[in-house]
Structures are given as structure tokens and as C-alpha cells.
Amino acid sequence: MMLVNMQDSPVFNYISSLSPIEQIKSIRNDRSFNSVNFTSPSSLFASPKIGYLRESRFSLSSNQSPDILKPELPLHGKENKISKGNSEAVQLFDDCTGKLDCVTPGSSAREVISKLLDETLELAIELPITVKYDGGTPVRNKVSRDVKEKSREPETDRASLSFVQCNEDNPGAADYFENKTNLRKICRIEQSEEVAGCDWVSLVSDAVLNSNLSVVENNSEDQDEKTVDTGAISFISTVLQLPQDNTKDLVNMVTGSRSCSCKQSEMTEPLTQPEEIENLKDTDRTPDILSSTLLDKLIVSDSREKMDNEEEKCGQSSCKHNILRRCLDFEMVGARKKKVACESNCTSSNLSQADCKDASIKKHFVPSKSKSSSSSMVAGAGLHLNALAAASKDGKLVKCKTTASGSKVISMRICESPCLSLTSCPNLLNKSEERDPVPCGTEVYVVENAMQPSVSVGSEEFNHSSPKRKRYKPEHNVESMACKRCNCKRSKCLKLYCECFAAGLYCIEPCSCLDCFNKPIHEDKVLETRRQIELRNPLAFAPKVIRSTDSTVELGDEANKTPASARHKKGCNCKRSSCLKKYCECFQGGVGCSISCRCEGCKNSFGRKDVPNFAVFSPLGAEEGEYDGEESETCAKSESDANIHDNTEGG
DNA sequence: GAGTTTGAAACT
DNA sequence: CAGTTTCAAACTC
Known part of the structure; x- marks a missing residue:
């Protein structure tokens, strides 16, 4: 519901406006060859993913009691001692910001942020959400107070103190603040930026955390914020690319004992490179990041404000509750990360396995040079990838997938994990893919891609444990496909x-190709070609099949297994295959033909063109496809059942 | 594995 | 934009 309208939301608009990339324009192509796809189709996918994310998260929050998550709550001795826990993250941010203002004037991240500040700020200011933000003064005070409290802690203390000094005592800092006072008051955007400069990773984690928190708290009343939340995720994804080395200290300082951040860091570390920050500067995604960050920040601030109020009103008990909820959400977000991390650990084993099997594959993601391109992963997930996704539901398949795209493995696993919701992933994927900034380090790409694609794929394809996909399994032996390469x-x-x-x-x-130019040594050519192709057809690298999020259901719900209402992005044009063979992109993608298809004699078992919204395999039988599939349904059903069974077992 | 079929992509 | 050609995957034998 919220999802559906997400694009209409101010937040969405804002995000769109911030994005340097025009959706569905060739520009985004530049990004990473590999990541490509999601960008262009961003218009198509972004919202759905986001929506899905939101929804899932939302549902999760509502469905699951804090208690359940409680055990997993990242409790950290000292930090948790502070009853203000909820606002703590914000405070940390503030601290970080302060530090940046006073202590680290030259940090690269900060510079970047400063650069972008002007542009983003204006936009951000205009956001309706900013209105929510409080005067800021109280916050600051609180920050100071908290900072002081924290100052007892070793490293953080000094930083905090310095921040306090700068903030309160240091004229220079004050001036700096004054320059942007309005902005700050509006939404502390500056903080966001500065914070970003301080530590992207921590920022992300915190932002997400807080945003999540806010979401939880404002669940019923503020859905826009949720939307924003997605930004955080995307931001995270982006952040993941950032080098940890540079920020490690800051992370420690800022995040303190926050396991979440740590986890995240851990997760990201392998991916990061020192140059990435520089790249970040050069890339357009920074604005995006900022936008996301800003949004998150706004939310954070908002939530913090609320928390402060609550604190004052109720004292720690309420705070505790808040913390709990925050943790809950945090847990979720963090959990995703954690799990991802874990997965990556264990999965790293996965990757390792995959890698071991086909280590070279990782290196074969095509990096993107372009700065402007937006998301791209979608593109990366080409038809066959989609097919893979669709086909694979098994862990086995997952492995294979990894091989094929390097990223899918993870996603698949994530999806399989009942606890971990891919929800967040969609965006993550979306953005991160968009952002694939790194021009060279193919390996880096690989990693990122590995994660992101997986996410995206998972979100789109896997989340819907649609029988359809299962059905594909036999046909698409993922393993074989994964290993299968082109024969051009x-x-x-x-x-x-x-x-x-x-x-x-x-x-x-x-690959058995001849005269192949699709190799790293010809990267320029590859990218150029890709650009040209995208110019011609912005969706050229987009997934052939998209699944509308409409069908996506709450996370952790049976509905989760609802088959995605998927539609071919462009529509097939089959004449003889009756859309019953892989010649048919729709069929291959495991989706039914839609009105947009020009096929003749469509008999697509996943849904026939002449029977709009018909989802043969839909277990629920409703959603988009409520039409009775009749014969196809019958045969499909049996398979679907079997598939579902498999899924259940696998899950 | 060779040959055919097929429909998307590319070209005109 | 429509028609044609090219192409490689999918399929058949």
C-alpha cells in the first residue's frame, strides 16, 4: 500500500531530484558495466524495491515483538547504560560532526561533503520532511550533554569534549555553525554531511538504525520516513564501498561498541579500497549518498527529538522501550548486515566455494567508469541472470549463482534465511549497484556486486518463493548455467x-567466444559499447523481467511466498514458441506474458498474455493474478506445490 | 556435436 | 517506425 504510493511521496521525489542521474538515461550506464542494470531501470525498480523494503520492514516491525529480537539486540555495556540509547546514535553523529568541524578540517570525505553540501542542502531543505525537524537547539544541547556523559569513555571522550568545546566554546566552530545555521536548524543537514565525512560506515549504520527506529516509532503515522529509510539502506550500500581503513578509528570512536556498525564494517571491509573515497568524490553518487544520508539524518533527528521528549517525559523506562524498538529495527537492519556478514563469513565460505570453483568469475564483473550513471545492477542482472534467479531457489543453485554473477550467491542465501529479510537488500542493491563507482578494481567490484546483485536479485526474484522459479529449476540448471558462458x-x-x-x-x-572484446583489457571499449547501447535503449541492460512489488508481501509472512507478479519489461514477441520455450523471454524469466507482449498464440504457463494478471502459479491465487489459469494452472499447481515444498525444506 | 529453429538485437 | 538482417541461444536429432 505504502509501497504503491511511494513514488508519489515527497521523499521519493526528493531523492529523484537529488540523483544526478536521469533515470533510464544512458548516463547511468557508465557506472559499472556490471552493476549496470539496476540503474537504468531504476525508475522501474527503485520504487518497488524500496517499497518492498519498507513493507517488509514495516511488517516485520509490527509482526515481531521486540522480545523476539531482544536476544539479538546489540547491547553494549557502556553504551547501553546510557538510557538515552536511542538518541545515542544521533549524538554520536553529532560528536562526529563536531569533530569534523573542529578537528578534522581536511578529511577527504568532509571535503566531498562540503562540495555537495550546497547542492544537496538546498534540495534537502525543501523537503517536507525537514519541517519535521526540530529547532535543533535542543538537540545540540542534548548532544553536548550526552557527549559529556560519554566523555567518560576513553577515546570517545576526547572527541566528544573537543566537539563540545568547538560547539560551545570554540568561536571558530561557532562561526562555522553560524554559516549554516539555518540549514542546521532546519534539518541538521550539515551534520549529515559532516557525519558522512566522519565515517560513512558508522553514519550509515547509525542512520539506518535511527531511521529504522523512527520508522518503528512512526510506523503508523509516517510512512514517508520509511521511504527515506530506504535511502539509508542505499546509502549503506554505497558506504559499503568506502574504505574502512580511513574511518576505522572514527568508526570506533563514533560507533563505540556498536556491534552493528562493526558488523557492517566487517562486512564491508573486504570490499573497500583506499581509493574509493577519492572515487567517491568524483562520482555523482555522492550527492545521492548525501541525499540519502540527509534524509536519514532528518529522520534520525526527528526520532531523536522524539526520544528526547520521551526521555524527559518518561525517563529511562520509556527510553528502554525505545532502545528496544530501535534495537529491534536496528537488529533487523543490523541483522541483515550481520547476517550478511555472517553469511559472508559463512558465505564467505560460500563465496569462497564459489570462488574456488570459479574464482576468475569474480574478476569478471565489468567496472564502470562513468560517474554519472545511476544504478546499474539491474542491468547487470541480465535476462539470464534473472532466469538464474528465478530458477534458483536452492542453496545449490545459490552456489552456482555465485559463480555466474558472483553476487547472487549471497542474495540467495539471505533470502533463504528466514530471519534475514531481503527487504533492505533491494535498495541496497539498487543503490549500491548504481554506485558502483570504482573504475578499476574489478575484484572490488566483484565483491560489491556479489553482495548487491544478490540483494537485488533476491529481492526481486527470490523473495517470492514463487513456484514458478522452482519450476524453472529443472530447466535452468543454475549450476550449469552459472558455468555456462557465451559462445559468441x-x-x-x-x-x-x-x-x-x-x-x-x-x-x-x-566462454567459447571468438574475438572476444568483452574482457578487462578492453574495458574502455566495453564501456563505450555499453554506453552506446544504452543510449539506444536505456533499458537494454535492464532485467528482462521485472516483478512488481505490488505483490510483495509482508516480510516473514506466508505472503512472503507470494509469487511476484512479474512482467516482462518490454514484452515478448514470440511467434512460434507459444511462449512455452526459453526463446520467450517472459517464459525464460519465469513470468507470464503481459499486455505489452506481442506474442502470438501465447500459452505461457506463467501467465498468458490474453489473460492479464493471470498468475498460474500463484499459491494465493490472488494478487495480480487472480484469473484462473485453468489447465495451465492445474499443471502448474502441481509443480508449484512441489516447489513450495522444496522451498520450505530449503528455508 | 551438428544442424535447425527461434526471437531478440541490430541494422537499414 | 517498420522491415530486414544478424546473431546466438535454445532446441532437435
Whole structure:
């Protein structure tokens, strides 16, 4: 519901406005060849993903009692001692900000932020959400107070103190503040930015945490915030790319004992490179990040304000409650990360396995040079990738998937994990993919991609444990597919004919292609070609099949298994295959044909064109497809049942 | 594995 | 934009 209207929300608009990339424009292509896809289709996917995220999170929050999550709450001795826990993250941010203002004037991140500040600020200010933000003064005071409290703690203390001094005693700092006083008062945007400069990772975690918190608290009343929340996630995804080394200290300082951040860091560490920050500067995504961050910040501030109020009113008990909720949400977010991390750990084993099996594959993600491109992962997940996603529901498949795209493995696993919701992932994927900034480090890409794609894929494809996909399984032996590569003879693997190219992957050994140009050594050419193709067709690298989030259901619900109402983005044009063979993109993607299809004699078992919204396999039988599939339904049903069974077992 | 079919992509 | 050609995957034998 909220999801559906998300695009109409001011937040969404804001985000869109912030994005340097015009949706569905060729620009985004530049990003990463690999990440490609999600960008362009961003218009198509962004909202759904976000929505899904929100929804899932929302549902989760509402459905699950804090108690359940309680055990997993990241309690950290000292930090938790502070009853103000909820606001703590904010405070930490503030601290960080203060530090930046006074202590670290030269940090690269900060510079970046400063640069972008002007642009973003204006936009951010205009946001309706900003209105929510309090005067800021109280916050600051509180921050100071909290900071002081924290000052008892070793490292943080000094920083905090310095911050306090700067803030209250230091004229220079005051001036700095004054310059942007209005902005600050409005929404502490500056903080966001500065914070970002301080530590992207921590910021993200905190932002997410807080945003989540706010979401939880404001669940019923403020859905926009949720939307914003997605930004945080996306931001996180972006952040994941940031180098930890540079920020480690800050992270420690800022996040203190926050396991979440740590987890996140851990998760991201392997991915990060020192140069990435620099890249970040160069890339357009920074604004995006900022936007996200800002939004998050706003929320954070809001939530903090609320918390402060509550604190004053109710004292610690209420705070405790808040903390709990925050943790809950945090837990979720963090959990995702954690799990991701864990998954990556264990999964790292996964990756490792996959890697071991096909280590080279990782290196074959095509990096993007372009700064402007927005998301791209979608593109990365080309048709065959989609097919893979659709096909795979098994862990086995997952492994294979990893091989194929390097990223899918993770996603799959995540999806499988009942606890972990992919919800957040969609955005993550979306943004991160968009952001794939790194021009070279293919390995880095690989990692990122590995994570993001997985997410995206998972969100779109896997979340819906649709029988359809299962059904595909037999046909798409993921493993075989994963290992299967292109066989291009004339296209030089620089056209969409080439599956590798279309999927944003470099060709690798398994490929049987001739005169292949789709290799890292020809990166320039690859990117250029890709750009051209996207110019011609912005959606060229977008997933052939998209699933509307409408069908997505609450997380952790049976509904979760609702088959995605998927539709071919463009529509097939089958004449002879009756849309019953993989020639048909719809069929291959495991989705029914839609009105947009020009197929003749459509018999798509996933849904026939002449029977709009028909979802043969829909277990629920409703959603988008409520039409009775009749024969197809019958046969499909049996399979779907079997598939569901499998899923259940696998889950 | 070779040959055919198919429909998307690319081209005109 | 429509028609044609090219292409490589999917499929068949």
C-alpha cells in the first residue's frame, strides 16, 4: 500500500531530484558495466524495491515483538547504560560532526561533503520532511550533554569534549555553525554531511538504525520516513564501498561498541579500497549518498527529538522501550548486515566455494567508469541472470549463482534465511549497484556486486518463493548455467547477443567466444559499447523481467511466498514458441506474458498474455493474478506445490 | 556435436 | 517506425 504510493511521496521525489542521474538515461550506464542494470531501470525498480523494503520492514516491525529480537539486540555495556540509547546514535553523529568541524578540517570525505553540501542542502531543505525537524537547539544541547556523559569513555571522550568545546566554546566552530545555521536548524543537514565525512560506515549504520527506529516509532503515522529509510539502506550500500581503513578509528570512536556498525564494517571491509573515497568524490553518487544520508539524518533527528521528549517525559523506562524498538529495527537492519556478514563469513565460505570453483568469475564483473550513471545492477542482472534467479531457489543453485554473477550467491542465501529479510537488500542493491563507482578494481567490484546483485536479485526474484522459479529449476540448471558462458562468434561479445555482456560480465575462460572484446583489457571499449547501447535503449541492460512489488508481501509472512507478479519489461514477441520455450523471454524469466507482449498464440504457463494478471502459479491465487489459469494452472499447481515444498525444506 | 529453429538485437 | 538482417541461444536429432 505504502509501497504503491511511494513514488508519489515527497521523499521519493526528493531523492529523484537529488540523483544526478536521469533515470533510464544512458548516463547511468557508465557506472559499472556490471552493476549496470539496476540503474537504468531504476525508475522501474527503485520504487518497488524500496517499497518492498519498507513493507517488509514495516511488517516485520509490527509482526515481531521486540522480545523476539531482544536476544539479538546489540547491547553494549557502556553504551547501553546510557538510557538515552536511542538518541545515542544521533549524538554520536553529532560528536562526529563536531569533530569534523573542529578537528578534522581536511578529511577527504568532509571535503566531498562540503562540495555537495550546497547542492544537496538546498534540495534537502525543501523537503517536507525537514519541517519535521526540530529547532535543533535542543538537540545540540542534548548532544553536548550526552557527549559529556560519554566523555567518560576513553577515546570517545576526547572527541566528544573537543566537539563540545568547538560547539560551545570554540568561536571558530561557532562561526562555522553560524554559516549554516539555518540549514542546521532546519534539518541538521550539515551534520549529515559532516557525519558522512566522519565515517560513512558508522553514519550509515547509525542512520539506518535511527531511521529504522523512527520508522518503528512512526510506523503508523509516517510512512514517508520509511521511504527515506530506504535511502539509508542505499546509502549503506554505497558506504559499503568506502574504505574502512580511513574511518576505522572514527568508526570506533563514533560507533563505540556498536556491534552493528562493526558488523557492517566487517562486512564491508573486504570490499573497500583506499581509493574509493577519492572515487567517491568524483562520482555523482555522492550527492545521492548525501541525499540519502540527509534524509536519514532528518529522520534520525526527528526520532531523536522524539526520544528526547520521551526521555524527559518518561525517563529511562520509556527510553528502554525505545532502545528496544530501535534495537529491534536496528537488529533487523543490523541483522541483515550481520547476517550478511555472517553469511559472508559463512558465505564467505560460500563465496569462497564459489570462488574456488570459479574464482576468475569474480574478476569478471565489468567496472564502470562513468560517474554519472545511476544504478546499474539491474542491468547487470541480465535476462539470464534473472532466469538464474528465478530458477534458483536452492542453496545449490545459490552456489552456482555465485559463480555466474558472483553476487547472487549471497542474495540467495539471505533470502533463504528466514530471519534475514531481503527487504533492505533491494535498495541496497539498487543503490549500491548504481554506485558502483570504482573504475578499476574489478575484484572490488566483484565483491560489491556479489553482495548487491544478490540483494537485488533476491529481492526481486527470490523473495517470492514463487513456484514458478522452482519450476524453472529443472530447466535452468543454475549450476550449469552459472558455468555456462557465451559462445559468441561474431559479436565480439560486445552486443546484447552476448549473455556475458548483457549481464555486465566479462567473458571468462568458460566462454567459447571468438574475438572476444568483452574482457578487462578492453574495458574502455566495453564501456563505450555499453554506453552506446544504452543510449539506444536505456533499458537494454535492464532485467528482462521485472516483478512488481505490488505483490510483495509482508516480510516473514506466508505472503512472503507470494509469487511476484512479474512482467516482462518490454514484452515478448514470440511467434512460434507459444511462449512455452526459453526463446520467450517472459517464459525464460519465469513470468507470464503481459499486455505489452506481442506474442502470438501465447500459452505461457506463467501467465498468458490474453489473460492479464493471470498468475498460474500463484499459491494465493490472488494478487495480480487472480484469473484462473485453468489447465495451465492445474499443471502448474502441481509443480508449484512441489516447489513450495522444496522451498520450505530449503528455508 | 551438428544442424535447425527461434526471437531478440541490430541494422537499414 | 517498420522491415530486414544478424546473431546466438535454445532446441532437435
